[in-house]
Amino acid sequence: MSYLENGWFHEIHHYMDLGISLALEIDEVLYQEKSEYQDIQVYRSKKFGNVLVLDGLIQCTELDxxxxxxxxxxxxxxxxxxxxxxxxxxxxxxxxxxxxxxxxxxxxxxxxxxxxxxxxxxxxxxxxxxxxxxxxxxxxxxxxxxxxxxxxxxxxxxxxxxxxxxxxxxxxxxxxxxxxxxxxxxxxxxxxxxxxxxxxxxxxxxxxxxxxxxxxxxxxxxxxxxxxxxxxxxxxxxxxxxxxxxxxxxxxxxxxxxxxxxxxxxxxxxxxxxxxxxxxxxxxxxxxx
Structure with a gap:
């Protein structure tokens, strides 16, 4: 699951009894749309450049x-x-x-x-x-x-x-x-x-x-x-x-x-x-x- 709250994008996973989260500080939502196949978002982050997210999962950031x-x-x-x-x-x-x-x-x-x-x-x-x-x-x-x-x-x-x-x-x-x-x-x-x-x-x-x-x-x-x-x-x-x-x-x-x-x-x-x-x-x- 993932969500955007108070300027932070959170990606959360659960593995058996282990939970782990990654958060990126976001400046702006650049794009948000549901295609025929999946949800697509692009965020401009403060430190990692533009971020592509598909179905709530980070695919890439410009920094790394x-x-x-x-x-x-x-x-x-x-x-x-x-x-x-x-x-x-x-x-x-x-x-x-x-x-x-x-x-x-x-x-x-x-x-x-x-x-x-x-x-x-x-x-x-x-x-x-x-x-x-x-x-x-x-x-x-x-x-x-x-x-x-x-x-x-x-x-x-x-x-x-x-x-x-x-x-x-x-x-x-x-x-x-x-x-x-x-x-x-x-x-x-x-x-x-x-x-x-x-x-x-x-x-x-x-x-x-x-x-x-x-x-x-x-x-x-x-x-x-x-x-x-x-x-x-x-x-x-x-x-x-x-x-x-x-x-x-x-x-x-x-x-x-x-x-x-x-x-x-x-x-x-x-x-x-x-x-x-x-x-x-x-x-x-x-x-x-």
Missing amino acids: EFTYQEMIANLPLYSHPNPKKVLVIGGGDGGVLREVTKHPLVEEVVLCELDEKVIEVSKRFLPKMAMGFSHPKVKICIKDGIKYLEQTDNQFDIIINDCTDPVGPGLGLYSKKFYEQMQKVLKEDGILCSQGESQWFDHELLKDMLDFCKTIFPDVAYAYAPMPTYLGGQIGFILCSKNKDVKLGEPIRYLSEGELDAYELSYYNSDIHKSAFCLPQFSKRRLGL
Whole structure:
């Protein structure tokens, strides 16, 4: 649940007997509307810039969005030897597109987004993220990701599943059937990277997902990164490879300082890539890794 009160936006979650809340101080409500699929709000906060909220859950803020976007894009891109064709499922804010199109080997990016209104709102209120939509490598498909996978004849080197939390329109993106469909659309050496919730609070869901991913893919791994404005202060990533010889925790190409500057990367680098897969012992036990 979430609510706005006395100039503060509150996002509240309950996990079994544990309750946790995140609050951001708000200057102004910039946008509020219910689309065909979900409630969409944009707030201007005092310290975190503009904030996109879907169905009461913070999706991104201008201050810290780069961490999530750079990691979910570059972990798979720099694990693949030649990522020419990329599918992004979700990602209506444009941040993942922005990062994927920086990659020199990528030739085509297809973005499949269910809710066109999210794209419109992001272009208006999150222009530094939505710049990805204008890139010539990008093709936009307004469609349910599940239906797209069922109907497409395309094959991809990389799939980035930039899904929302498992509520509302995002619920089906956490099923075994959906991961089986993504596996079929990947090329023989393809890599999948999905938003992976919190190792602190979602370990039961993640354990189930990682277990069924291991029955579909020969190599499965979990990584994470800090995110100040996500509940729990971090976000995870599920990575799956159809090529058992790929080491998901080891970048296949290392970026120089010049490349890091040229690609305007603020969080991701080759050392971060490796360290993101170093899990605390409690997570290894909980997740079966």
